[in-house]
Amino acid sequence: xxxxxxxxxxxxxxxxxxxxxxxxxxxxxxxxxxxxxxxxxxxxxxxxxxxxxxxxxxxxxxxxxxxxxxxxxxxxxxxxxxxxxxxxxxxxxxxxxxxxxxxxxxxxxxxxxxxxxxxxxxxxxxxxxxxxxxxxxxxxxxxxxxxxxxxxxxxxxxxxxxxxxxxxxxxxxxxxxxxxxxxxxxxxxxxxxxxxxxxxxxxxxxxxxxxx
Amino acid sequence: xxxxxxxxxxxxxxxxxxxxxxxxxxxxxxxxxxxxxxxxxxxxxxxxxxxxxxxxxxxxxxxxxxxxxxxxxxxxxxxxxxxxxxxxxxxxxxxxxxxxxxxxxxxxxxxxxxxxxxxxxxxxxxxxxxxxxxxxxxxxxxxxxxxxxxxxxxxxxxxxxxxxxxxxxxxxxxxxxxxxxxxxxxxxxxxxxxxxxxxxxxxxxxxxxxxxxxxxxxxxxxxxxxxxxxxxxxxxxxxxxxxxxxxxxxxxxxxxxxxxxxxxxxxxxxxxxxxxxxxxxxxxxxxxxxxxxxxxxxxxxxxxxxxxxxxxxxxxxxxxxxxxxxxxxxxxxxxxxxxxxxxxxxxxxxxxxxxxxxxxxxxxxxxxxxxxxxxxxxxxxxxxxxxxxxxxxxxxxxxxxxxxxxxxxxxxxxxxxxxxxxxxxxxxxxxxxxxxxxxxxxxxxxxxxxxxxxxxxxxxxxxxxxxxxxxxxxxxxxxxxxxxxxxxxxxxxxxxxxxxxxxxxxxxxxxxxxxxxxxxxxxxxxxxxxxxxxxxxxxxxxxxxxxxxxxxxxxxxxxxxxxxxxxxxxxxxxxxxxxxxxxxxxxxxxxxxxxxxxxxxxxxxxx
Numbered sequence: 001x002x003x004x005x006x007x008x009x010x011x012x013x014x015x016x017x018x019x020x021x022x023x024x025x026x027x028x029x030x031x032x033x034x035x036x037x038x039x040x041x042x043x044x045x046x047x048x049x050x051x052x053x054x055x056x057x058x059x060x061x062x063x064x065x066x067x068x069x070x071x072x073x074x075x076x077x078x079x080x081x082x083x084x085x086x087x088x089x090x091x092x093x094x095x096x097x098x099x100x101x102x103x104x105x106x107x108x109x110x111x112x113x114x115x116x117x118x119x120x121x122x123x124x125x126x127x128x129x130x131x132x133x134x135x136x137x138x139x140x141x142x143x144x145x146x147x148x149x150x151x152x153x154x155x156x157x158x159x160x161x162x163x164x165x166x167x168x169x170x171x172x173x174x175x176x177x178x179x180x181x182x183x184x185x186x187x188x189x190x191x192x193x194x195x196x197x198x199x200x201x202x203x204x205x206x207x208x209x210x211x212x
Numbered sequence: 213x214x215x216x217x218x219x220x221x222x223x224x225x226x227x228x229x230x231x232x233x234x235x236x237x238x239x240x241x242x243x244x245x246x247x248x249x250x251x252x253x254x255x256x257x258x259x260x261x262x263x264x265x266x267x268x269x270x271x272x273x274x275x276x277x278x279x280x281x282x283x284x285x286x287x288x289x290x291x292x293x294x295x296x297x298x299x300x301x302x303x304x305x306x307x308x309x310x311x312x313x314x315x316x317x318x319x320x321x322x323x324x325x326x327x328x329x330x331x332x333x334x335x336x337x338x339x340x341x342x343x344x345x346x347x348x349x350x351x352x353x354x355x356x357x358x359x360x361x362x363x364x365x366x367x368x369x370x371x372x373x374x375x376x377x378x379x380x381x382x383x384x385x386x387x388x389x390x391x392x393x394x395x396x397x398x399x400x401x402x403x404x405x406x407x408x409x410x411x412x413x414x415x416x417x418x419x420x421x422x423x424x425x426x427x428x429x430x431x432x433x434x435x436x437x438x439x440x441x442x443x444x445x446x447x448x449x450x451x452x453x454x455x456x457x458x459x460x461x462x463x464x465x466x467x468x469x470x471x472x473x474x475x476x477x478x479x480x481x482x483x484x485x486x487x488x489x490x491x492x493x494x495x496x497x498x499x500x501x502x503x504x505x506x507x508x509x510x511x512x513x514x515x516x517x518x519x520x521x522x523x524x525x526x527x528x529x530x531x532x533x534x535x536x537x538x539x540x541x542x543x544x545x546x547x548x549x550x551x552x553x554x555x556x557x558x559x560x561x562x563x564x565x566x567x568x569x570x571x572x573x574x575x576x577x578x579x580x581x582x583x584x585x586x587x588x589x590x591x592x593x594x595x596x597x598x599x600x601x602x603x604x605x606x607x608x609x610x611x612x613x614x615x616x617x618x619x620x621x622x623x624x625x626x627x628x629x630x631x632x633x634x635x636x637x638x639x640x641x642x643x644x645x646x647x648x649x650x651x652x653x654x655x656x657x658x659x660x661x662x663x664x665x666x667x668x669x670x671x672x673x674x675x676x677x678x679x680x681x682x683x684x685x686x687x688x689x690x691x692x693x694x695x696x697x698x699x700x701x702x703x704x705x706x707x708x709x710x711x712x713x714x715x716x717x718x719x720x721x722x723x724x725x726x727x728x729x730x731x732x733x734x735x736x737x738x739x740x741x742x743x744x745x746x747x748x749x750x751x752x753x754x755x756x757x758x759x760x761x762x763x764x765x766x767x768x769x770x771x772x773x774x775x776x777x778x779x780x781x782x783x784x785x786x787x788x789x790x791x792x793x794x795x796x797x798x799x800x801x802x803x804x805x806x807x808x809x810x811x812x813x814x815x816x817x818x819x
Contacts, residue, residue: 053718053751054749054751143751143752143769144717144752145745145768146769148746148747148748148749149747149748150748150749192749193777194471194472194776194777194786195748195749196748
């Protein structure tokens, strides 16, 4: 009799557990939207400079542009903040200085920004939320013996990277890295005057898009 | 009983006739749909702030200022006012000048956006009600369209009304002058008062929502006296250039188009106006009769005069004229500045090289070596001339260069800029310095430096040959010339017989001292060669070769070039400089020819 009662009790408990599990499984359902894994969007800076006699590419020469913020925008309007590396949580307070006359700048090695990015089409590489680019007030040129200082004067209010041609749509795919090279046309951005350079605006165009 | 019967009968009658009566009343109150519409009642217009017309008091009180602010208002008994139109009629010297109607839409905002300017319509089109209806029925949902309208008004560009049925030719609005109209019902008017007494008639009519125009416009007329003119004063010209700072107003150089080196001859002026603080200026040089000689009206009180304003474009004295116009459009006297010599406002030299028809290259070699019998290491004028003739011929400039060998005293005169200005490049030789420093016979004193600077300012080029030191330059410290013209600094002189040549860089060849041109006791080296440090855009082209491997000098910069940027037409190219810090006469001729060819190519004299 006691055994029967225990058996019955155990049966009730097991049934209850099965019932609870069944109810909880039945109440689960899939999200109504997809939640894919991120890709990586990396934007590198390349500098085009044809004035190689006056200001050649060299790690001894220096002209820094200062990037305080780089924000891309997806076609649905979502913003993506790109930082200096994948693990960074913010940029330096004074912004990141990038030497436009360095060999790294010539060889597309300067990282403008990188971030894990939700997959999608990024139609605007430099969004309105990006902070204007500033620069050092002078350029340093090394002639092998001494440095020459050349003033770089602002000819206009500092502006964001200004696209010279319409930016092609950039697709970020799940689990893949999209590498965009943004070329800064230094010849168009900085006009030589008799004794100084006039900085007009950071004129750029997308020169390559790779995905791997 | 009878009474009850009558009451019942009356009730029956009421019951029977009431519907008939109601029906008759309804029919009577209805209009026939095909009956003609009620005639539109035209609007009425009133002026708000005008005193009694044409009184002596008004003549005296208002007449001095040909400017008035008027307010008006319109009413429409059977609708509303959608626009106003007005016009001025001026009567003076027996003439009656009737101006065109101006029409203003009575709209101050679209949606929740206030309009930055009042909307003007060209003429008085019949479609005015449709235009009004279009703008007044836009809502915040049409934000893109509203922004486009606002942009057009701000920039005073016509905005074609985009009806649903499409654009209709002529149906467009434009922003009004914000000084004149701050709202559709007010105007700040300035009008022509050229005669001793002038009458002005203002008429304004309102337009209602049916397009009906008030047939009896509100009218006011009043008189004005002749408007007082501003009085203009001109200050002496100022030289406003970087390298000819401090030059007097009788020794200026002028070229046709501005460069960063030549901003123009600066002349300041001012005006006193009895009535208003708003004035604009217009200036001319030499000719005031030709309207094309006058500049555009500008608020600037400074003129930067280039040679293209000269009538004719030539060297010599020129006269500067300026006049002002006040807010009422009244012109001032034509003022001028006269130099104490009485010959004009300023004297300027326009170099031949600035003439678009100038045919180059033309090179002037300034050689100040006296024509005494020369020795080895101490050449005479003929030896120098023969050497450089051969060099220039080898560079392909046969017949395109002159050598001036009779002292540099001629450089003292301001007219020397005219002489220099006939040449696109100057080669200045300072060769006879070896092996010892002699008398400062080819000193560039302050005056000669100034004239050379003027030539450079105008776009001439300079090739400097030979060691430079304080015996070559006097009056103004050499470091100033070096900094401003050569773009070099930190000079150090090697006093020993140590320099045996230079190692060429940036496309220049190596140059070695020619042992046949220096005495044996010189150890085949030259002394007093200076090393330096380039500044700004200056670039090294040669490094010192030390006979003794002196670490303080060996490999240091001795020769420098400073090349001008490419010009932006129509401006001409600014000056370029090549400074060979060593005396080329004492060097091997083949390498000197190669170096000179490269220098002439750098300064765009040869291809």
